Amino acid sequence: MASHSTKVKQDIARWLEAGLIDGMTADALARDVEANERRSLSFGSILAMMAALLLGAAILIFVAANWEAIPRLARVGALFAIILGGYVGGAFVKARGYSAIGEALWIVAAAAFGGSIALIGQMYHFSGDESAAMLTWCAGTALAALALRSGPLTVAAVGIADAWLAMKLVGGFRLFSSGEIPHLFVVIAAGLFAVSYWTRSYAARHLLVLSLIFYVVGLAVDDNLLVVAVLLALVSAAAFAAAVIAPAATDAIVKLGGRLPLHGLIGFLTGMALVQFQLADTGGFAIAAAVTLAGIAAAIVLAGRQSRGLRWLAYLGFAFELCLIYAVTMETMLGTAGFFLLAALVLGVLAFAIIRIERRMSHPVDGEAAS
């Protein structure tokens, strides 16, 4: 990121020299680049966060090794010292202006909290309650995010909640447990969403929305597939519509940096894919496929101009949809041949459409730059 801003600043200097812009504009541009640079992650803070994650993993694995050479009360004491030192030291460093290092120390402290729970489980031979342990860890990390108003800690709490959800959905580490659907996740997600407003963490909210879609997929696969999948598609489409009709108002509520349409499309495509899997052998499939294709087209028309990511997601969804239709309609040779003919035509049209759309949507930007 730093290299990008350096390059832009060099460009600004060159434009100034060439007389393309005046000194005031150059200053304004340079200031804007700097302001935006501070908002994005710097290389240093990424390294600090990676170091913190490695240190956290080292703590957790050290606990798992159950090394007898250090008495376990000493191990507990060491972890408590890391918790105290990490939180307080991180706050001290952050107050001095080294925000990235402070946040990294807090992550280490949160990992030490999780490690302590694991160590206590090991000391007293807990079995089969990874679930409770992970929820406790998640709650502790969310509390830390609240108390310290920390974005990275919020993301960490969401990550732990996601790991818990995945563990529950896959059936867990437990031996004979059947994968029951962890409805508690909705409550956790709502709580963490609320926390993320206070900690101003966009990343946490994006992760939460994606996790909720993942949760609904788990729910749909478990039982009552059709209703849940249709609901997912409808709610996603509604979110998309709200975000397109009143972008400022919806973003003031969800604060996703204007990316709610993207999430809406992901949810819609996921829901419609589930619907089509369910309806694969019935006449309803054609309707579902048509709705999906119409939805993709509508997404491009309504919100494609603002977001390149959304356009590519729509293209990806379209390609997936084609494969799905092929897999379902592949019954007779003649049918398959007919389908290939149709697919060739559709792909040709798609290629033409993508080229046209991309050109049309990037055109105004070029125009503005030239003027």
Place this chain on the structure above:
Amino acid sequence: MKNGRALIFSALALALVQIGFLSWMIAGRAAVLRDGQEVLLKVEPVDPRDLLRGDYIYLSYDISRIPVKLIADIPAGKQTNDEGQITVRLKKGADGYWRAASAWLAQPTSPAGADEVDIVGHISAGWTLSGDTTIAPDYGIERFYLPEGEGLAIERDMRVRPFGIRAAVSKDGVPQIKALMDGDQMLFEEPLY
């Protein structure tokens, strides 16, 4: 700088809350070890594939299978159970091992007598509640964590000799492993902390 001091203060409060919570967890478990009723449970060999996972051995007890006939309060006409807890009354046998004498899905109908103790387990849903079947509760003591690398030898011995677990059971039925026994010989004993 005032903001900075507030931040450091909340970090300190946070650390103390988390450490306090962890200490409370430790104190609760230590209390079960100190004050709980001691029982000796027979460990059964389990499918070797599942026996050792990572740094703990998987323990299956003879009380990990409760014959449905022992359950005193099965509601009439109920075919399978719901997820929930089961209270198993253990009675000390002549050989020193404690075995299941009766069980309840709800609360026990009579208090535990001398040489008896109630232990609370968790059962997942869907076990058949009729005939000569058994159900398999978990008690939260199905693992014994070992120092890295010591699991395999114990796993081998467990298949040829009877092993036991000495556990403490608190008044409300929470069990806590105290020691791993190889016959009469104690292999590992757990300190309070």
